[in-house]
Amino acid sequence: MVLITLEGIDGTGKTTLITRLLHQLVDLEPVFTREPTSGWTGRAVRRGIAEEVDPVAEALLFAADHAVHLASVVRPALAEGRPVISDRYSDSRYAYQSVVLEGHLDDPLAWLRNLHAGWTIPPDQTYLLLLPVDQAVRRLGGKHRRREHFEQAEVLRRVQEAYIALAEAEPWRFVLVDATKEKREIARFVEAGIRRTVERSRARRRP
Numbered sequence: 158m159v160l161i162t163l164e165g166i167d168g169t170g171k172t173t174l175i176t177r178l179l180h181q182l183v184d185l186e187p188v189f190t191r192e193p194t195s196g197w198t199g200r201a202v203r204r205g206i207a208e209e210v211d212p213v214a215e216a217l218l219f220a221a222d223h224a225v226h227l228a229s230v231v232r233p234a235l236a237e238g239r240p241v242i243s244d245r246y247s248d249s250r251y252a253y254q255s256v257v258l259e260g261h262l263d264d265p266l267a268w269l270r271n272l273h274a275g276w277t278i279p280p281d282q283t284y285l286l287l288l289p290v291d292q293a294v295r296r297l298g299g300k301h302r303r304r305e306h307f308e309q310a311e312v313l314r315r316v317q318e319a320y321i322a323l324a325e326a327e328p329w330r331f332v333l334v335d336a337t338k339e340k341r342e343i344a345r346f347v348e349a350g351i352r353r354t355v356e357r358s359r360a361r362r363r364p
């Protein structure tokens with residue numbers, strides 16, 4: 158079955174998109190899921206972020222939460238033949254932590270890829286929401302109370318660049334989404350893409 162992921166810097170409107178997809182894709186019976194998870198490993202990640210733990214420790218916490226996510230949600234859903242749609246996944250590490258780990262490790266992206274090698278499941282398709290950073294920061298404006306260190310404009314600019322580099326390296330997997338567009342239009346575009354991917358995967362499995 159198919160594993161679809163949604164990625165992008167904070168403030169690109171992923172949450173709104175998911176809410177719409179939840180309604181628009183009910184007939185496909187997908188499993189909607191997210192990283193960080195809502196379980197204890199996800200809570201550990203959020204605590205690590207809040208306490209600004211050492212960046213290597215933070216990356217390891219995210220990876221541990223990913224392992225739990227795979228074991229408890231992603232693998233079982235795929236085994237049942239259900240499409241999985243994840244709000245953030247390994248590319249979040251490759252984009253955010255490669256920036257955060259700069260200066261701590263020689264080659265953060267290579268280290269992060271190694272960390273995932275051999276056990277993660279690569280997504281079939283990844284929708285990357287792109288938005289000018291100043292607009293993303295403006296959209297985040299109301300969230301000052303829980304502002305995280307990832308949400309500073311300069312960090313977000315570099316994270317978005319890292320996302321674009323990931324997309325350029327695997328153009329067959331990434332679909333770029335213009336997040337400045339109208340919400341309904343974005344949701345229709347992503348919905349149509351997901352339907353095509355699911356249909357293709359079902360056609361491949363037919364005898």
Ligand code: TYD
Binds near residue numbers: 193219253305307
């Ligand atoms: P998220 O839950 O998407 O943000 P929000 O709570 O605003 O909905 O993710 C929390 C933060 O963690 C967000 O700034 C993105 C960041 N993040 C990483 O740095 N690496 C990761 O692997 C993941 C999954 C998230």
